[in-house]
Every structure is written in C-alpha cells, then in structure tokens.
Amino acid sequence: MWFLVCITSFLFHINVSQASIGDRSQIYQRCLDKCQILNCTQDGQSFISQAQPLHLKLTFWSCLDECKYDCMWITVNGFHQRGYKTPQFYGKWPFLRLLGIQEPASFIFSLLNLFTHLFMLKKFVKSVRPDSPLYWTWFIYCLICSHAWVWSAIFHARDVPITELLDYSSAFSIVLVNCFVMLVRVFRYILSRFLFLTMTIIFLAVFFNHTTYLSMGRFDYEYNMKLNIIIGTLTAGCWFFWSTMIRNRQPYVWKCVMYVALTGLVLLLELMDVPPIFYVFDCHSLWHLATAPLVFLIYSFAIDDCNYLRKIEVETCNIKFLTI
Template sequence: MRASIALFLLYGRLVLASRGDISTPYQECTSVCRRVHSCPSSFSHQRWTSGDCFWCKYDCMWNAVAVFSSQGLPIPQFHGKWPFYSTFWAQEPASAIFSLLNLLTVNEMRRRVQRLGEGNEERTEYSVMRRVWIGYTIVGIVTWVCSTWFHCTDHLWSERADYFTAFAFVLYANYAALLFTFPSLRRGWRSSGISTVCLLFYLRHVSNMSSHFDYGWNMALCIGCSVCTLLTYLVYLFRRWRRFGSLSSLRRSDRMLLLVLTWTVAAVSMELHDFVPFFFSVDAHALFHAATIPLPLFTAHFLELNHRESGFEYAKIV
C-alpha cells in the first residue's frame, strides 16, 4: 500500500513541479490518505497522530518539503508546525525529551521545597509559602506531563491540555511571586481574595479559548503574566537593595534570584523566535524547553538560601 502511495507522490511531484504549482501536493496527497486508509477529514482528529494515517500524512509532508526545496522556496509549516523527523513514540522527539527532563527537575524542586520550614512551624509565613511553593511544583508536574503528551502525539485534546496547563503554570508563578514579595497578602481575606481572582481569571481564559482558540492571544497573555512576575521580583530586589544599601551587600539568595530572573528572560526569548528546525529535529520551542530544565533547581536553591537567611535574621531580631 505504501508503495502505491509512493508512486503517486513521485508522479504528483513531477507533474506539479512541471506546471509550477507547489501548493497542491500536500493537499492532494492527504486526500489519497483519506481514501486509502479512511482517515478523518479533520487533521485535529486523534487518528491522524498514529498508525497508517499518521505515516501516510508524514510521507505527504516530506514529499511537499521536497517540492518546495526543488523550487528553491522556503520550507513551509504544516498545520502551524515545522516538519520534524518523527519516531514511533514521539512526533517531536527533542521537545518530548526536554519536557521529560523538565518534569524531573520540577519534581526535584518539589522534594526540596517540602523540607522548607521544618522546625519553624510556629512561623505562619513559613507554612503559608511552603504550601504555595509545593502547589507551584504540583502544577508544574502536571504541566510537563501534558507537554510531553502533546509533543509525543499532537491532536486536539493533547494541544488543549498543553496550552491550558502551561498558562496555569505561568499564572501560578505570578501568584507565588506576589505572596513572596508582599508578606501582608498571605494573611486572611487578602490571600483568599487573590487566590479567587486568579482562579476565576484562569477559568474565564480556558472558557474563552475553548469556544475560540486564539494562539496569539494565549501567547500574549502568557508573556504578560511572565512580565508581571518579573516586575514583582524586581520590586522585591529593589526593597532588598534599599534595605542593605548597595548591590554588593545583597545576600546570596538575592544574587541567586537575579540568576533565576536572567535565565528565565533568556529562556522565554527563545520562544519568541521561529526558524526551520536544525536537522529537522530542534526548533526554537525545543530550545526553550531545553533552557528551562535547570530553572526549578535554581529556584529551589534560591528558596533554600532565602529560608536559611530569613531564619538567621529572625534569630538575630529575637
């Protein structure tokens, strides 16, 4: 069966190239996939992500790439994504592997955060922030599981899970930054109010995106939340600078936080680029995932340093 499709692809490539039409090969080829393998009409259907439908569409994609290359034209995207060399277990192996590594590091952060505050249970700010950071790592674990799923098999439900959990992770990071920077928000109705507002905002976003999926708006919102998180931590560092008098006198935790923020900005900047994947394996999004791998470990080290320094300063005051 694949031999007959290959003959069709070769014939189509010769005919279409001879008449200068390069937009049709992929569409006509996938129409053959539908007839031969009874593939669904919508490419968002899960059947296109595995089995004969996937590999037939995969052959069509590379046939179209060959046509574009033979005409000296730029490599196209297919359904909003660059062509990748796929394996039997993942459509985008590099991004899937990097997502798994992020899952491991955020789980290590969870393990280290759970030890924070031990022996200081009487201090409310320790117990509150400990719960906040544990919640952050749990959301992160779910996010990277969904990201791995999406890069292994791209269909409607895996895409929604990836985008919605990613936004939850970004929004939760903003929430944690607010409570960390402004301790007065951790108590009473303020904490409950902020939590409720964030939850309602998230549910409203998911509802709107479910009825009309807008990639640009989702990206803009994620970047906006990330900028708010960055500015919140800069307020924290500014207050620390005012307290200690100079940048050189900042504590080790403050310098670690500067590293976390700088690394985060550099990683997110990769997401703003778009180019043909290196060797059809690693694109800007994969590099973004690779760059975020050490961030949970850096953040855990920052929290550990801050915890020790805060305990020391508290002991001095007492």
C-alpha cells in the same frame, strides 16, 4: 531591565497562523486526497487494508494522520527540488517522528524539566522544615509546574486538540503560579488570611476563565500568548524591584534576579522561527532545554528564603518571650 523591553516588543509582533504554505500547496493537497482514497476508511480513522505498526497505534495515529505525515515529507522534497525553502504545515515546521512521538526533542526536554522540578522538590523538602513560612506555597508551586510539564510532554508527543488545550492551559498555570508566589512573598507582611483567600479565588477564576475561553471555538493563539507575556513581564518586574529593595538584608536574592533575567533571555529563542536542525531540534525545543537548569536557581532561592523567614520568625518569638 533590557530583556523586559525585548519581551514587550515580542508581545506586539505576534502573528500565529493555523494555515501555512506547505499544507496549502497543490503538491500536499493532491497527495493527501490520493492517500485518503487509497488507504483510509471514509472517516479517516482506520486503514482499508494495511496493518499499522503497534507503536503508532499506541500513540493514536489515525490513517488521516499518517497520510498528512507522509504527504508532508513528499511536499518538503518537492519544495527542495524546486529550490524553495522548507515550508511549514498547519503553522508548524516538519519534524521527524520517533516511535510515534511527533516532536521528540521537545518531548524529552519537557520530561527533563519535569524531573528537574521533582529533584529540586526532594531537596527542598529535605532542606526546609514544613512549619517554615511559605513552605506549602512553594510545595504547591512545584506540583503545578510538574503537572504542566507532564502535559507539555504529552502534547509534544501527540499534537491533537485536547492535548493542545491541556498543554496551553497548563503553561498558563505556571505563569499564574509564578505571579501568585511573587505576590505572596512580596506582600507577605500585609497579606491577611482574608486577602490571601480572595487572591487565591481570583487567580483560580482567571485560570478557569482563560481555559474555558481557549476551549470554545477557534483556538486563540495570539490572545493566549499576549496574556502569558503580560502577566510574566509584570511578575518579572515586581521580582526585580523587590529584590533591589531588600538585596542588602537578604543577599541570596541574586538567585531570584538571575532566574528572572535568564528566563527572559532564553524566551528570546521563541522569536527565532527557523527550520529545525535535522528536523528534530527547533528553537522551541531548545527553549525547553534552556529552562531546565534555571529550575535549580529558583528552588535554591526558595530554600534560602524559607530558612531566612523561619530564622526571623524564631528570633522574633524569642524577643517577645524575653520581654514578657
């Protein structure tokens, strides 16, 4: 359980800022003012004279966005010439864009997670009968996770307020659905239809309340991160306790234990706040890369567990039939 201690420690040392030394510097501010005056219309959306490349139009880069990007690199060079470290801008490290994509590594690795979920869903559907217990629970789990990775890719392609909100709220939906699946599995034998419906309504209410809060006024990064980690840590702890209790009867639960442990371990990448390698690969993108292989573990566990539950259900029905 050591990784839970690390995550909890991370929880109480979060400090996210929207302003950084790079965008506050005089080099950046003077460059931005000059660029806007010379190139942009008054609203900052369009260029006065020059033509914008098609791939930047398709990814919705405004004239002001272009000025921010160009001035960011002028500022980075200015800092390096003075012997200073690479600065952050608006709370983020500078990234080299690729065909208009702001964070190409995170974009590609988000798509990798999406394809991994869809690949394993196909395997799940082939390996588990639709009338098996928890079949539809895991099916919906995949849909929610896949939806979240779509928005993760879009957000890393273009970081604007609406894509940021949809990415963060979708990421929260993954945390919630993991907790939901855990509760449904652990308390399956005492969870009546009424309790299941009540729990579903509560989880939906929590999700929509959280999303609504994030969309109102200043985006609360610290609150969002803390809530995600609290729910994620509780979910991990419950999975571990349950797996320990039933490991002798269901030895395949080691897959669930490994998934939870490795998920906590790779999350530690988020603790590392260093400039991206080649201005492309940062710790956040490497975290996305590390989560993709873990998808195989959780779906393999889901396949084994659904087949196990079906086997028990069939055996129970046969015993009841023989005793009649």
